[in-house]
Amino acid sequence: MVDESDLDKVLRESIEIYNRYRAPEAVVEILGVDRGIMIAKFSGHFCVTCGVIDWIEDYIYILKDLGVDAHIAKVEYFTEDNYVLVKIRIDDIKSVDIQSPS
Numbered sequence: 001m002v003d004e005s006d007l008d009k010v011l012r013e014s015i016e017i018y019n020r021y022r023a024p025e026a027v028v029e030i031l032g033v034d035r036g037i038m039i040a041k042f043s044g045h046f047c048v049t050c051g052v053i054d055w056i057e058d059y060i061y062i063l064k065d066l067g068v069d070a071h072i073a074k075v076e077y078f079t080e081d082n083y084v085l086v087k088i089r090i091d092d093i094k095s096v097d098i099q100s101p102s
Contacts, residue, residue, distance in 0.1 A: 006093055007033065010066045018059050026055040036090050037073065043083035052077070056086055067094035 011030055018028045026044040033039075042055055056072060063070040073087040 003093065007068070007090065010063070010068055010093060011038070014059070014062045014066055014068075017062050022055070022058065026058075028059055031085075033090070038070075038088040038090055040086045040088055041083055042086060048077055048079045048082055048084060052084055056084070060088070063088075069093070 011033070015028055015030060018026075022028075022044075024044055026042055026046050029041045029043070031039040031041055040059065042052065042059075044055075046052060046055055053075070056075065060070055060072060068090060069092040071089045071091070073089045075087075076085045078084065
């Protein structure tokens with residue numbers, strides 16, 4: 001069972017980490033979370049049709065480093081608008097201590 005309060009903290013931290021190192025080439029934004037499925041929007045200056053899965057997997061690795069058992073469930077490509085929507089399945093979250101920035 002995923003604790004929503006812990007998940008919210010981890011998702012905010014994961015977005016901050018991802019965007020800090022990958023923007024403006026790739027930017028992630030969480031559109032919503034419902035029943036263990038997160039919808040994430042990836043946009044930026046990347047080629048939507050070639051290599052975008054690497055940008056998505058980078059985000060999954062960040063989630064895993066923060067204690068979230070997450071897996072890509074579905075990827076929808078919007079090539080004309082240069083973004084992808086990704087459904088990410090969240091199976092579990094380990095208790096982690098997220099430090100607030102000083």
